[in-house]
Amino acid sequence: MIRPGDIVGYENKGDFRGAVLEEILKRYSEKNNVELAKLPSTKRITKKAEPQTLDLASYKIINELIKGSAKNFKEVSPKKGKTIKPLYYFLDQEIELYAKLRGLKFKSSKSKEKEKKNKISIFIDNLEEKHPEIKRAIIQNYTKTFAESKS
Numbered sequence: 001m002i003r004p005g006d007i008v009g010y011e012n013k014g015d016f017r018g019a020v021l022e023e024i025l026k027r028y029s030e031k032n033n034v035e036l037a038k039l040p041s042t043k044r045i046t047k048k049a050e051p052q053t054l055d056l057a058s059y060k061i062i063n064e065l066i067k068g069s070a071k072n073f074k075e076v077s078p079k080k081g082k083t084i085k086p087l088y089y090f091l092d093q094e095i096e097l098y099a100k101l102r103g104l105k106f107k108s109s110k111s112k113e114k115e116k117k118n119k120i121s122i123f124i125d126n127l128e129e130k131h132p133e134i135k136r137a138i139i140q141n142y143t144k145t146f147a148e149s150k151s
Contacts (some may be wrong), residue, residue: 076101
């Protein structure tokens with residue numbers, strides 16, 4: 001995904017996803033020859049890192065399936081062109097726990113997130129409570145199908 005010499009652009013909006021993404025990218029850049037640029041940046045970036053998680057990706061996949069429009073399906077992929085999503089295979093709950101354990105500073109936005117969720121997202125969350133791993137199954141099937149359709 002990231003090669004030595006890359007300039008990786010990222011955005012930290014102050015939530016737990018952004019805080020963890022920034023932490024991971026900083027740790028990676030310290031050990032490898034990678035430069036980081038906080039967006040918006042005047043530097044010419046070679047990769048853009050987004051804080052999309054398993055939760056966000058599974059919501060988007062199901063929304064697209066229900067809408068019947070597969071045109072935005074490629075947007076959900078863990079890597080598309082210069083855009084990478086290092087947090088793609090992790091649940092929000094796991095990422096938030098990591099942020100708390102590492103003592104990362106972030107704004108708690110639980111009330112805002114619940115307001116923003118649509119009926120489908122709430123349904124998937126309720127389904128996840130009764131059937132753990134449903135979100136992972138959605139992503140696994142998506143990546144399997146997407147990988148097979150590429151070849």
